[in-house]
Amino acid sequence: MTKLLATSGFEVTVLDNLSTGHLQAVKWGDFIQADIRDAAALDKAFAQKPVDAVMHFSAKSLVSESVAQPEVYFDNNVVGSRQLLDAMRRHSVERFIFSSTAAVYGMPETEKIAEDHPTRPINPYGETKLAVENMLQQYAVFGIRSSALRYFNAAGADAASDIGEAHNPETHLIPNVLKSAISGGSNRLKIFGTDYPTPDGTCVRDYIHVSDLAQAHLLSLQHLDLTEGFNVFNLGNGAGFSVQEVLESCEQVTGHTIAHDIDARREGDPPMLVAESRKAKSVLNWQPKYSDLNGIIESAWNWHKNQSF
Numbered sequence: 001m002t003k004l005l006a007t008s009g010f011e012v013t014v015l016d017n018l019s020t021g022h023l024q025a026v027k028w029g030d031f032i033q034a035d036i037r038d039a040a041a042l043d044k045a046f047a048q049k050p051v052d053a054v055m056h057f058s059a060k061s062l063v064s065e066s067v068a069q070p071e072v073y074f075d076n077n078v079v080g081s082r083q084l085l086d087a088m089r090r091h092s093v094e095r096f097i098f099s100s101t102a103a104v105y106g107m108p109e110t111e112k113i114a115e116d117h118p119t120r121p122i123n124p125y126g127e128t129k130l131a132v133e134n135m136l137q138q139y140a141v142f143g144i145r146s147s148a149l150r151y152f153n154a155a156g157a158d159a160a161s162d163i164g165e166a167h168n169p170e171t172h173l174i175p176n177v178l179k180s181a182i183s184g185g186s187n188r189l190k191i192f193g194t195d196y197p198t199p200d201g202t203c204v205r206d207y208i209h210v211s212d213l214a215q216a217h218l219l220s221l222q223h224l225d226l227t228e229g230f231n232v233f234n235l236g237n238g239a240g241f242s243v244q245e246v247l248e249s250c251e252q253v254t255g256h257t258i259a260h261d262i263d264a265r266r267e268g269d270p271p272m273l274v275a276e277s278r279k280a281k282s283v284l285n286w287q288p289k290y291s292d293l294n295g296i297i298e299s300a301w302n303w304h305k306n307q308s309f
Helices: 002-007 037-048 064-066 070-090 123-143 173-182 210-223 243-254 276-283 293-304
Strands: 011-017 030-033 053-056 093-099 145-151 153-154 189-192 207-209 228-234 261-264
Touching: 002 210, 011 037, 011 053, 030 037, 037 070, 053 070, 064 070, 064 261, 070 093, 070 123, 093 123, 093 189, 123 145, 123 228, 145 210, 153 210, 173 228, 173 293, 189 228, 207 210, 207 276, 207 293, 210 228, 228 276, 228 293, 243 293
Parallel strands: 011 030, 053 093, 093 145, 145 228, 153 207, 189 261
Antiparallel strands: none
């Protein structure tokens, strides 16, 4: 996101407490090390230079961790977001883009999920994201214009391999498959469940390239100049790929056979999560460039194979 903003002519400042982020990833813009729950630090940051808009990515986002530590998730994700919004109010900043998630929907009731699908999260992570969305609707009374962008499965890496996915621990499927390829099989992949009601028995997910997500944020920022109040948009390709299909695609891209084991289903994993993203395409004029699974994986592979983990 910072690369796209900087190359689009924006002046960027990154604020991060580095609890999960990486300082070496801040290649575009200024950097402030601070926590969004620290009101004084936020006031100091907003006072340094005029701020036109805030994009909020600072969430804890591991579902299993949220189940074990719900208080940590509500503190960081909900209380932290309120502190950020209140700092915006004090410094007269009115545009806000929120990184939300398909986890707000819970178990899908339709094959493709549109924005009007019922929101019934099944874990604390999804609950915290929905709580912030509800907060944003109420904060419109203060003149804050906002958009919540509900990601499906973010994937891929920068096309120039300047930056890529580096979580610790890594829980996302594609980077874990690629790490298994890099390790020559010493890091064996686990597939959780092969008895789902899907064509090959493994979970189906909608993978959306990180650069396409960034483009949607930029378009959403421009859209906030034209609209009031709160907006919500799904961000996905609208096509589902199973875990088995991802595995096979990774083998094609890397030229490696991926060593893997079959494990039991994980509690709370829906069989299928696929986005209906027509609203983002029609309202924001957004069109994902990476609709091919091999292309998404190839961009990630080009970055991962040159990293040391």
